[in-house]
Amino acid sequence: MSAPEHRTATGAPRRRHGGGRGKGRGERLMVPEAEFTSYYGRPIIKPPVWKVPDVPAYLYLGGLAGVSAPLAALADLTGRPGLRRLGRIAAAGGATASVGFLVHDLGRPTRFLHMLRVLKVTSPLSVGSWILAPFGALSGATAAAEVLGVTPRLARASGLAAGALGPALTTYTAVLVADTAVPAWHEGFRELPFVFAGSALASGGGAGLLAPGDVTPARRVAVAGAALELAATAVLERRIGFAAKAYRTGRAGTVLRAARAGTVAGALGALASGFLRGRRGRALGAVSGLLLNAASAATRYGVFEAGMASARDPEYTVRPQRERLEARRSG
Amino acid sequence: MNPVNSLSGPLADPAADAGYAAGHPPRVGFFTDTSVCIGCKACEVACKEWNALPADGVGDHGAAGDVLGLTGMSYDNTGGLGASTYRHVAFVEQRVPARDSAPVDLGMPSTDLPGAVQPGADREDATEVRWLMSSDVCKHCAHAACLDVCPTGSLIRTEHGTVLVQEDICNGCGYCIPACPYGVIDQRQGDGRAFKCTMCQDRLGAGLAPACATACPTESIRFGPLDELRERADARLAELHDRGVGEARLYGRDPDDGVGGDGAFFLLLDEPEVYGLPPDPVVTTRDLPSMWRHAAGAALAVAGAVAAAFLGGRR
Ligand code: SF4
Ligand code: SF4
Numbered sequence: 306m307s308a309p310e311h312r313t314a315t316g317a318p319r320r321r322h323g324g325g326r327g328k329g330r331g332e333r334l335m336v337p338e339a340e341f342t343s344y345y346g347r348p349i350i351k352p353p354v355w356k357v358p359d360v361p362a363y364l365y366l367g368g369l370a371g372v373s374a375p376l377a378a379l380a381d382l383t384g385r386p387g388l389r390r391l392g393r394i395a396a397a398g399g400a401t402a403s404v405g406f407l408v409h410d411l412g413r414p415t416r417f418l419h420m421l422r423v424l425k426v427t428s429p430l431s432v433g434s435w436i437l438a439p440f441g442a443l444s445g446a447t448a449a450a451e452v453l454g455v456t457p458r459l460a461r462a463s464g465l466a467a468g469a470l471g472p473a474l475t476t477y478t479a480v481l482v483a484d485t486a487v488p489a490w491h492e493g494f495r496e497l498p499f500v501f502a503g504s505a506l507a508s509g510g511g512a513g514l515l516a517p518g519d520v521t522p523a524r525r526v527a528v529a530g531a532a533l534e535l536a537a538t539a540v541l542e543r544r545i546g547f548a549a550k551a552y553r554t555g556r557a558g559t560v561l562r563a564a565r566a567g568t569v570a571g572a573l574g575a576l577a578s579g580f581l582r583g584r585r586g587r588a589l590g591a592v593s594g595l596l597l598n599a600a601s602a603a604t605r606y607g608v609f610e611a612g613m614a615s616a617r618d619p620e621y622t623v624r625p626q627r628e629r630l631e632a633r634r635s636g
Numbered sequence: 637m638n639p640v641n642s643l644s645g646p647l648a649d650p651a652a653d654a655g656y657a658a659g660h661p662p663r664v665g666f667f668t669d670t671s672v673c674i675g676c677k678a679c680e681v682a683c684k685e686w687n688a689l690p691a692d693g694v695g696d697h698g699a700a701g702d703v704l705g706l707t708g709m710s711y712d713n714t715g716g717l718g719a720s721t722y723r724h725v726a727f728v729e730q731r732v733p734a735r736d737s738a739p740v741d742l743g744m745p746s747t748d749l750p751g752a753v754q755p756g757a758d759r760e761d762a763t764e765v766r767w768l769m770s771s772d773v774c775k776h777c778a779h780a781a782c783l784d785v786c787p788t789g790s791l792i793r794t795e796h797g798t799v800l801v802q803e804d805i806c807n808g809c810g811y812c813i814p815a816c817p818y819g820v821i822d823q824r825q826g827d828g829r830a831f832k833c834t835m836c837q838d839r840l841g842a843g844l845a846p847a848c849a850t851a852c853p854t855e856s857i858r859f860g861p862l863d864e865l866r867e868r869a870d871a872r873l874a875e876l877h878d879r880g881v882g883e884a885r886l887y888g889r890d891p892d893d894g895v896g897g898d899g900a901f902f903l904l905l906d907e908p909e910v911y912g913l914p915p916d917p918v919v920t921t922r923d924l925p926s927m928w929r930h931a932a933g934a935a936l937a938v939a940g941a942v943a944a945a946f947l948g949g950r951r
Binding site: 343348353371375380410416420422425426471483522523619 | 781786787788790808809818822823827830909911927931936938941942946
């Protein structure tokens with residue numbers, strides 16, 4: 306043995322992970338499980354420094370505002386003043402609070418205007434800031450006119466403009482988290498926009514259920530959103546491979562299971578409230594709407610936590626990359 | 637300038653891609669040959685000194701240190717790269733099969749103890765320790781995710797093809813931090829802004845090599861135009877393979893890899909993850925066009941759902 310052969314080396318930094326894969330326990334493995342190695346178990350990527358509740362709240366409120374605005378604009382056009390008023394206030398309030406959380410999360414909050422220093426399409430946060438800023442201004446003006454009861458024509462125009470921007474506000478945040486090296490977020494980049502869209506519809510529609518007068522459109526929006534969120538989450542967990550474990554285990558798993566239960570219950574309640582007359586229907590609708598909003602916020606928090614967990618554990622980074630590499634090597 | 641090229645794939649000249657006119661300086665980088673690293677940490681200290689960086693505790697890098705700031709990770713009490721640590725020397729101790737050492741007759745009287753290893757005899761499952769040491773640094777990626785996602789324009793490509801944070805612009809949004817596939821850039825506690833290796837931009841302008849490369853006593857860290865470094869690295873790899881060091885490999889050299897090739901690349905003696913490096917990193921913005929398409933589709937679904945909810949009469 307003249308040439309040193311070190312391929313069988315083992316040592317302190319090696320950590321073998323036998324047994325279970327993230328999914329498909331019953332599956333037979335066609336290739337032997339790759340040995341997972343790390344540097345003293347330390348994370349490979351840096352976990353985000355984004356804070357709780359700032360960033361999950363920013364994600365949730367953007368969704369709520371983004372759906373409330375078009376809901377209010379169409380309620381205005383179709384003569385539903387109760388839904389219009391509530392939607393306008395939710396849109397402005399959500400956008401304002403969302404900006405507040407975003408600024409609070411900055412390492413240098415006084416430099417928040419640097420967000421609008423350039424427009425970069427490669428930066429979802431830059432694009433998002435350029436959506437959020439005009440949306441905030443338009444929805445704020447609309448809500449001010451609503452509350453003060455002035456310039457209804459102008460409010461209609463600004464409300465429509467905010468309503469047109471709203472849907473973009475609900476989904477850019479999914480690109481924001483997916484456009485990172487965080488395995489649980491990046492691997493889900495196809496599904497997360499639909500998860501966030503569904504979650505936003507459920508919360509915006511749910512908020513609309515609190516309005517006086519006819520809330521039928523809000524109810525439909527809420528139920529459709531809940532269905533979309535549940536479906537998109539199921540697809541996400543099935544498709545993203547090893548990273549799905551981050552959505553199923555730990556705190557993220559617990560929160561997301563609770564969110565799912567809340568979404569199902571809220572959607573069923575919203576649906577049922579449409580068949581009940583008078584006071585009882587209103588009350589059930591309102592409770593369901595609040596439940597849907599709590600569930601939507603929990604979904605965002607759960608997705609956030611799944612990403613954090615997958616960033617902290619090097620296995621999420623190493624294992625899929627190693628498998629990709631081995632697959633490429635073996636042709 | 638090919639807009640697709642700007643997000644992923646081979647990129648001959650990142651500075652030109654960023655808009656620098658022809659005649660800009662050549663792309664420079666580091667070639668870190670870990671096979672000659674002696675773990676002296678001169679690079680770490682030289683970097684701290686030149687860049688006036690504080691010693692940050694291991695706690696700042698997420699490792700759980702004790703009261704003395706010791707990690708228990710061999711001689712590595714730095715922990716990792718961070719906002720005040722732009723060079724980090726990794727220490728790995730491995731138990732490996734003992735190499736068959738040539739018998740040396742010391743001319744000493746020997747009493748054969750039971751189980752004693754005879755000189756020149758088969759040592760079977762005897763083991764010895766192998767040391768791996770490697771000085772890690774920002775890779776100055778050809779396609780730098782940190783730069784792509786920075787919303788303020790604080791992160792820029794320099795005329796030398798490196799990646800630099802302009803600290804007077806950074807607002808501490810923290811986006812660059814999880815975007816980096818290597819876990820390099822971080823937020824400085826108490827300051828709020830993001831910091832990482834500058835490749836000593838202030839020395840490059842004066843025609844000097846970065847402090848770490850200047851201080852390295854074994855020339856494990858080599859600095860120079862990237863083209864030259866790649867040639868030297870290829871030659872070194874061939875030399876090691878000739879000498880029977882089959883496990884030597886280059887990491888980050890290939891312009892076809894997931895980040896378009898690193899401006900700072902390495903010669904390693906084991907798999908990248910052993911040193912805490914990702915085995916197959918990909919710049920996250922490679923998938924950004926698809927992400928925007930999916931987000932647009934989802935936004936249209938939202939608009940459609942809200943509009944459809946108003947169809948039909950009222951009840
Ligand atoms: S290694 Fe990370 S911090 Fe350095 S240029 Fe690449 S993406 Fe940016
Ligand atoms: S923390 Fe600073 S450098 Fe990093 S993305 Fe934000 S503004 Fe850019």
